[in-house]
Amino acid sequence: MTVIDPPAQVDPPVSPELETGAxxxxxxxxxxxxxxxxxxxxxxxxxxxxxxVAYSFATRSRTGRTELRxxxxxxxxxxGDDVVRTIAVxxxxxxxxxxxxxLVLAYPLAYYMSTRTPTVRNILLVGVMLPFWxxxxxxxxxxxxLLDSDGLVSQATQAVGIxxxxxxxxxxxxxxxxxxxxxxxxxxxxxxxxxxxxxSLVEAARDLHASAWTAFRRVVWxxxxxxxxxxxxxxxxxxxxxxxxxxxxxxxxxxxxxxFIVSQFLSARNGPVGAxxxxxxxxxxxxxxxxxxxxxxxNL
Amino acid sequence: xxxxxxxTTAPTGAARWWLTAHxxxxxxxxxxxxxxxxxxSFNDSRIIGGWDGFTFRxxxxxxxxxxxxxxLAVSFRVALLSTAISVVLGTLSALSIERFRWRGRRLLxxxxxxxxxxxxxxxxxxxxxxxxEAADIIDRLPFIxxxxxxxxxxxxxxxxxxSFVSVVVxxxxxxxxxxxxxxxxxxxxxxxxxxxxxxxxQIMPGVIGxxxxxxxxxxxxxxxxxxxxxxxxxxxxxxxxxxxxxxxSPLINAVSVFMLAASTGLVLVSLLVQRIRSSPGEPxxxxx
Numbered sequence: 001m002t003v004i005d006p007p008a009q010v011d012p013p014v015s016p017e018l019e020t021g022a023x024x025x026x027x028x029x030x031x032x033x034x035x036x037x038x039x040x041x042x043x044x045x046x047x048x049x050x051x052x053v054a055y056s057f058a059t060r061s062r063t064g065r066t067e068l069r070x071x072x073x074x075x076x077x078x079x080g081d082d083v084v085r086t087i088a089v090x091x092x093x094x095x096x097x098x099x100x101x102x103l104v105l106a107y108p109l110a111y112y113m114s115t116r117t118p119t120v121r122n123i124l125l126v127g128v129m130l131p132f133w134x135x136x137x138x139x140x141x142x143x144x145x146l147l148d149s150d151g152l153v154s155q156a157t158q159a160v161g162i163x164x165x166x167x168x169x170x171x172x173x174x175x176x177x178x179x180x181x182x183x184x185x186x187x188x189x190x191x192x193x194x195x196x197x198x199x200s201l202v203e204a205a206r207d208l209h210a211s212a213w214t215a216f217r218r219v220v221w222x223x224x225x226x227x228x229x230x231x232x233x234x235x236x237x238x239x240x241x242x243x244x245x246x247x248x249x250x251x252x253x254x255x256x257x258x259x260f261i262v263s264q265f266l267s268a269r270n271g272p273v274g275a276x277x278x279x280x281x282x283x284x285x286x287x288x289x290x291x292x293x294x295x296x297x298x299n300l
Numbered sequence: 301x302x303x304x305x306x307x308t309t310a311p312t313g314a315a316r317w318w319l320t321a322h323x324x325x326x327x328x329x330x331x332x333x334x335x336x337x338x339x340x341s342f343n344d345s346r347i348i349g350g351w352d353g354f355t356f357r358x359x360x361x362x363x364x365x366x367x368x369x370x371x372l373a374v375s376f377r378v379a380l381l382s383t384a385i386s387v388v389l390g391t392l393s394a395l396s397i398e399r400f401r402w403r404g405r406r407l408l409x410x411x412x413x414x415x416x417x418x419x420x421x422x423x424x425x426x427x428x429x430x431x432x433e434a435a436d437i438i439d440r441l442p443f444i445x446x447x448x449x450x451x452x453x454x455x456x457x458x459x460x461x462x463s464f465v466s467v468v469v470x471x472x473x474x475x476x477x478x479x480x481x482x483x484x485x486x487x488x489x490x491x492x493x494x495x496x497x498x499x500x501x502q503i504m505p506g507v508i509g510x511x512x513x514x515x516x517x518x519x520x521x522x523x524x525x526x527x528x529x530x531x532x533x534x535x536x537x538x539x540x541x542x543x544x545x546x547x548x549s550p551l552i553n554a555v556s557v558f559m560l561a562a563s564t565g566l567v568l569v570s571l572l573v574q575r576i577r578s579s580p581g582e583p584x585x586x587x588x
Contacts, residue, residue, distance in 0.1 A: 049414075248544055
């Protein structure tokens with residue numbers, strides 16, 4: 001057995017050629033490891049995305065086929081139509097209301113969670129994570145059962161004496177469903193932001209005779225803003241294009257963007273209009289995300 | 301120190317009371333609908349309003365229902381296949397982004413983020429259009445037969461699952477101390493040995509957590525699946541979505557509770573696995 005001498009120098013000087021060689025090798029290895037995912041996502045995500053963008057500039061034939069020629073902006077011009085505008089504005093309102101209600105509900109909860117002891121905090125956190133990941137179709141269906149005219153909510157209001165409530169298939173039902181589905185998306189980033197706050201800053205504010213409210217407004221709130229922004233984006237973007245919740249709780253009586261896009265592809269057979277709306281929804285999402293990263297946000 | 305700081309700044313008095321009350325109400329909001337649904341699934345009455353006593357009848361009907369069983373089989377097959385593929389691709393991409401500097405790194409990072417943040421309707425429409433435009437080309441590829449319907453589902457689920465696996469594994473990699481890998485290299489382990497004996501065991505909780513997440517997401521997906529499924533291969537959530545749109549029934553209650561239990565169980569296991577941390581400097585792993 002040969003004994004290997006320990007290296008004479010602790011930190012041997014590396015020649016520049018060797019260093020660039022090593023960097024090149026690492027770069028090649030990184031490329032090879034990333035290549036399968038990159039190829040897959042290019043073929044089955046970026047190309048489909050490209051086709052939808054192409055569709056939005058394409059022509060609709062008389063039979064309802066989308067033909068990739070005679071490129072034009074007609075589909076985007078159609079977005080100015082009253083029907084589309086009404087639906088877009090309605091979706092915007094629903095998404096904004098969902099975001100605002102979620103923020104109002106989530107902020108005190110996140111604050112409460114981050115001021116608990118670590119054990120309690122973890123239990124509370126799992127309590128929010130579970131609905132976050134568990135089947136949302138079923139959770140939305142649960143509200144359908146509750147809001148039915150014979151359901152528990154109606155029975156409760158009758159018992160109290162307010163009378164029968166008919167919430168199912170109203171915008172209120174859709175709003176409840178969306179808040180129910182996306183509330184964890186608001187709680188988690190808020191909690192992450194508030195939990196990181198250095199509480200000695202709050203203490204310093206109190207020492208300088210700030211009231212509890214002032215200390216909150218001038219110290220805690222500004223420091224929690226990244227969480228507020230991240231949570232708002234995470235709630236706003238999916239509720240803007242929501243499809244399943246309005247279909248179950250809204251009965252699709254009041255058209256929203258999600259179901260409108262779907263109907264353009266499946267029943268109205270107007271690919272270009274559906275595609276142009278998808279591109280708009282996608283742009284809203286991209287702008288919101290980029291703005292978030294630009295404003296110094298970390299990972300979503 | 302943190303505890304001391306908190307004791308003087310934690311809400312007291314009325315504020316504390318309000319915060320506790322509010323938190324309890326929010327958790328009630330989270331869980332009451334689920335509890336009600338579970339109770340109703342054991343209700344002997346066909347009508348939502350009434351309670352005619354406890355029964356397992358609806359679960360029996362669910363177990364005997366042919367279409368539910370077929371849909372369940374489709375769901376499981378798609379979930380397992382898509383998870384297997386996305387775990388490999390997602391883990392490799394996580395290693396590539398977290399451990400190496402290369403030119404396309406930021407591009408891959410960006411492309412991986414998109415499926416996570418894209419609204420599901422947009423993704424569904426994209427894939428629908430893609431499969432209708434590219435069907436001829438894909439059919440000519442070896443091993444893939446689009447007519448069975450399973451392939452389109454698997455392909456689509458992998459497209460969103462890679463990103464989730466990648467995120468979970470990257471979180472694990474980012475918290476790893478690279479010195480163990482360096483030590484292995486110093487001890488003349490080659491790259492493969494280092495990966496196999498040092499890196500992989502350390503990121504395993506992340507890989508398993510990512511896999512469980514991928515299974516959950518695949519089993520839960522409604523929107524993308526309902527657009528890319530072929531006739532005869534309807535996964536369970538799409539089947540249930542179709543029923544739900546027509547109305548409420550005790551059978552749906554039972555199927556729903558089953559789906560909820562499955563996804564909640566998977567999430568709990570996934571959370572547990574990700575919490576397992578290797579204690580600092582595990583010598584057992586390094587010395588064979």
